Structure formats: structure tokens, C-alpha cells
Amino acid sequence: MKPLVLRLRAAPEQRLDLSPLAPHRLAGKSAREIAAIELQTTRRRVQVGDVFALSTGNVENIVIDGGSERFDGVGEGMNAGSITVKGDVGNQAGRRMAGGRLTIQGRSGHWTASGMTAGVIEIAGDAGDRLGGPLAGETQGMSGGMVVIRGDVGARAGDRLRRGTLIVEGGAEMGAGSRMLAGTLIVCGGAGPRAGYLMRRGTLVLGATDDDPGSTFLDCGVHDLVALRLMAAFVSGASRDAAALLRGSLRRYAGDTAVLGKGEIFVAA
Amino acid sequence: MRSLKANGVVIDDTFAEAFGMRATALIITADSLRWARQAAVTMTGYATSVIGCGCEAGIDRELRPGQTPDGRPGVRVLVFSMSVAELQKQLRSRVGQCVLTSPGSACYGDLDGEEPLKLGDSLRYFGDGWQISKRLGARHYWRIPVMDGEFVCEATAGLTRQAVGGGNLLILGVSPRQTLAAAESAVKAIAAIPDAIMPFPGGIVRSGSKVGAKYKNMSASTNDAFCPTLKGAVKTALDKDIASVLEIVIDGLTSEAVANAMRAGLRAIVELGPKHGAARVSAGNYGGKLGPHHYHLKDLSPKSASGPGSKGPGP
Numbered sequence: 001m002k003p004l005v006l007r008l009r010a011a012p013e014q015r016l017d018l019s020p021l022a023p024h025r026l027a028g029k030s031a032r033e034i035a036a037i038e039l040q041t042t043r044r045r046v047q048v049g050d051v052f053a054l055s056t057g058n059v060e061n062i063v064i065d066g067g068s069e070r071f072d073g074v075g076e077g078m079n080a081g082s083i084t085v086k087g088d089v090g091n092q093a094g095r096r097m098a099g100g101r102l103t104i105q106g107r108s109g110h111w112t113a114s115g116m117t118a119g120v121i122e123i124a125g126d127a128g129d130r131l132g133g134p135l136a137g138e139t140q141g142m143s144g145g146m147v148v149i150r151g152d153v154g155a156r157a158g159d160r161l162r163r164g165t166l167i168v169e170g171g172a173e174m175g176a177g178s179r180m181l182a183g184t185l186i187v188c189g190g191a192g193p194r195a196g197y198l199m200r201r202g203t204l205v206l207g208a209t210d211d212d213p214g215s216t217f218l219d220c221g222v223h224d225l226v227a228l229r230l231m232a233a234f235v236s237g238a239s240r241d242a243a244a245l246l247r248g249s250l251r252r253y254a255g256d257t258a259v260l261g262k263g264e265i266f267v268a269a
Numbered sequence: 270m271r272s273l274k275a276n277g278v279v280i281d282d283t284f285a286e287a288f289g290m291r292a293t294a295l296i297i298t299a300d301s302l303r304w305a306r307q308a309a310v311t312m313t314g315y316a317t318s319v320i321g322c323g324c325e326a327g328i329d330r331e332l333r334p335g336q337t338p339d340g341r342p343g344v345r346v347l348v349f350s351m352s353v354a355e356l357q358k359q360l361r362s363r364v365g366q367c368v369l370t371s372p373g374s375a376c377y378g379d380l381d382g383e384e385p386l387k388l389g390d391s392l393r394y395f396g397d398g399w400q401i402s403k404r405l406g407a408r409h410y411w412r413i414p415v416m417d418g419e420f421v422c423e424a425t426a427g428l429t430r431q432a433v434g435g436g437n438l439l440i441l442g443v444s445p446r447q448t449l450a451a452a453e454s455a456v457k458a459i460a461a462i463p464d465a466i467m468p469f470p471g472g473i474v475r476s477g478s479k480v481g482a483k484y485k486n487m488s489a490s491t492n493d494a495f496c497p498t499l500k501g502a503v504k505t506a507l508d509k510d511i512a513s514v515l516e517i518v519i520d521g522l523t524s525e526a527v528a529n530a531m532r533a534g535l536r537a538i539v540e541l542g543p544k545h546g547a548a549r550v551s552a553g554n555y556g557g558k559l560g561p562h563h564y565h566l567k568d569l570s571p572k573s574a575s576g577p578g579s580k581g582p583g584p
Contacts, residue, residue, distance in 0.1 A: 146406075163404055182402070203403070226298075226375045226421040227403060227412045229339040234405040262401070 004059050006052035008066025015041045019073035023081030026059040067106050075102040094121045117144040126151035133159035148238050158185035167242045177204040188241040199256050199263035206267045217255035222269045275539045279549040280566050285437045286554035287562040290349045291356045292432035294380040298343035300373040308371035309344040312363045317469045324350040324359040327466030338377050347466045349434050349520045361391045375421040382427025389422035433562050436519035436527035441511045441549040448513040451546030455534035464526035477516045532569040
């Protein structure tokens, strides 16, 4: 069955909250009802029909044809089905996502996959800061699912990561894997300074670093570990780069001993 | 007893009587097939019969690197027991003492069972706080630091309550050499059947038992009706020319697996024929009143079997 297509009419004049356009929130709604959903984030009212031309279809599969860095909350809370955006999106794409698949064919903003618990997110371009991270006042970031960023990411990717797998095929800015609680963050390219800063548990895999992990990470040597083979097999369908990195020679650092110290950073040896 | 005859081999019109069991399947991998097999052989040692060993276990099949979770050579092992509690106990002690200890080993569940049995979840404490939990999708692993690196063990293994234990074939020959040849050919054929194991040494048991004994402390004792040295002294099940009897016991994850294994074994015995192999095939049962699973040899015989053949004394 053909998907529901929302074709962008013109660039939005304000930031829009696209979180109502998740499959489970559109279930049972007619095209007229969908077109009347309000998306504004200012006092000026904007409805779906004002921004998009609708082509009716199965709401389980939504295509947003045309993107904008002003589209916030795309796929927020979605728990099944799929959303594909042909373009860029703004902040908090896939926030608290609990299932389904979110595909962004452009770039995404900050807090992509924030608090995500399940499902798959794929971003073709770059992503902003705090990939998977918690918002202010929250204690945990992403706690399940898989996210693949084909480009680069901003600062503190995987902040407070609790569970799940984050893959960055490009590079990461400072503080990748900061305050990680568990889970897996793989950065195939280079990582900026202070990778793994205050991580308690979890696995951070880096294709390269600007310098050695700090003195609170302890060099445990180069090993061919079965766990890395399992991880390579697990990610191979989503990212060949990540799988190749995991199958290569990696040096293990234990840390961050400034806190619990039961995490690990693997760096290409 | 009525019987059939196929390729000169007499097949008794009787049945094997088998019981419901609890079971799980594991994959053991290592850097080489040799060491995966070594871990599996050690783990399934002393696991011939629930009567004395707590469980029955054996190697189901060898696995190529592409067939295992970590891409290394592996072996699939099946473990059967009479209760979930005993199966859990056996799993913990056998994997803990025999697989965890084996160089380069890793251990995974290989059954989508009705409920989980603890595997790594009960062994992780060996890591003394250094164990690492790793969830990859729906799979949960424990990484336990050991002296050659890490022992990776899946957190749980699936349990099935649909397993069947005690499928069997009794192979009767006119000489020990011919009987063993027939049994070996059956073992080779059954080994190719998935989801079934033969827990006795090399798949063969020479000391078949009956329920009970003249001694109060014995729950099982020698199956005197099939002992050739007693055929003149007891109510025997043997013809005058039978000089040796060997049994193959089969446990399967499903009733279908047991039937398939018995069918394959029977075919191999028949194909070998009486000149080099068995003169007669029978099966052990308790009159059909104890075990819910009955495998009739006439239903499992090769299609070329024809009856009635010679009459043998009933068991």
C-alpha cells in the first residue's frame, strides 16, 4: 500500500513541531483531520495543510518530501511503522522513539535520538550535538535501539547513553561518549578531545583520536576479542564501516577511573 | 510376535516407548573446531543417562564458522533432563566447569524456547565484578575476563518442554562383530539427523536395563531378557542364534526428531543386511503404560519391508 506523502509547499516561517506526525498518532484520522493538525511553536497558527500538500496513503509509512532544519521532533515517540524525510530535520528527531524506523536523507539537529528506547534511526548526513543524550533534568539518554549517522556528529554524542547502539560513520567532536552508563558508541572517524569523559560503563569504539584517552583511562593492550566479533556481526547490516573497524586491531583502555571505571574505549591500533 | 523382514533383517512388530523431557540447545565455539569439540566433549561427558548423571547430553552437529554467532567454528550441544530445576543445575555446573575452562571458548543459547534458562546469568559472578554485560539487539551476553582473554557467554538459553527422551533401537546379531557393525552404521546415519542425540558412549549402549531389580536399592537392573548368556536360563527375548545385542538410545528436541532418527537408524541397519550386520531389530518398551511417546518400528521401517517374517519370542 502506498505511503502517506507530505510534500513541502515552501520553507516554514517558524520552527515547527512535527511530533504529531507519527504513525500511531495519525491512525484512524482522515486526510482532512491530518491537514488540520497544528504544528506551530509560536503564537502564529500553522496547520499541516498549510505546510504540506497531502497525498493520502497508509499512515504506517509516512514520507515527508522536503526537509527543513526548522522541523523539530520528527518521529518523536513513534513506536511502529516508518517515517522517511527527504531533506534535513531540526532538533530532537526520534526523541523517545520506541519502535519503527526513521530515515532522514539529509542532516539532523541536536538531541537526535534523545531518550530513544527502541527502533532504528538512519541519518544520511551529519547530526548535531548530544546525539542520543538526555534533555536537561533527565538522568539517562538513549536506552535502546540503533542509530546510524553516515556523516559527522557534534559534541558529546552518546551522553548518558544507557543501552543500545550508536554508530557514527564520520567523526565526532569533543566529549563523545561522555558520562556513558552502558551501551555502545562507535565512531568510525576521528573523535575530538575528552572522549569517554566520566563514562561509568559501556563500550566506546574510536577509529582514531586526537590524542590518547586521558590519564584516567588505563591501557589494557591490544586483543582479538570474541565480543568485538559479535558486535561486528551485529552492526554489519547497518554499517560496513563500523563492522570493518570492529574486525580490525583495537587497543583497549579501561575507564573512566575518575568515576566507576568499568567502561572501555577501543581505539584502532 | 509378528514381524517384518527387510533385506533379510527381521524387524519386530513392537515399539520404543519414550518420555517427555526438558531440554536446551547450546552452541560452543572456539578458535578451532578441535577446541570447540573438546569443550563440547568435556561438557557432555558423564551424561549418558538421567538415572545416574542428572542429564543426558551429546553433540548434535558441528557448525561451520558462518553458522555460529561469532563466526568461529562451533559445535551444537543438546542437554536433556527430567525437570527444569535439574536441567538448570546441570547447565550451570557443566558449562561452568567444562566450557568456561576450555581455551578460547564461547557459549551461546541455540533454542528459541518457551522460557529462559540461566546461562551466563549464573556464571557471570566468576568475573568478580569485572564482568561486562553487553546487549546487542535482542541478544544479551556476558563477557567474563579470563586468563586467555574473555569468556563470552549468552545470558540465557531457551528451554523446551516438548523434548522426548528414550527413543531406542535394539540391534540383535549372530556375532558381536556383526552387531557392532550394524550399530555403528545406525549411529552414523542418526548423527546426520538434526535436533537428536545419542547420549551413550559412541552412541551405543551394551547394558540395556529393565525397571526394578531383586535388590531394593536398585531402580534399574540388567535387561536379562536380552542378555545372550542368559537365554537358556530366563524368559528370553532372543532367538537361539543371537549372540550379541546392542542398543541405541535417542533423545530429541521434538518427537518428530526422535522418529526421524529412529527411521534413519533402522534404514542403515537394513541396508547393511544380516550378512555383515544385524539379524534382527527390536525396541524397548514397558508395555506402553509408562511413556506417552510410542514409536512403532513398522511405521519407521524402510518401505521395502515385507511381512510377516519369522516369529521371534516376545519381549
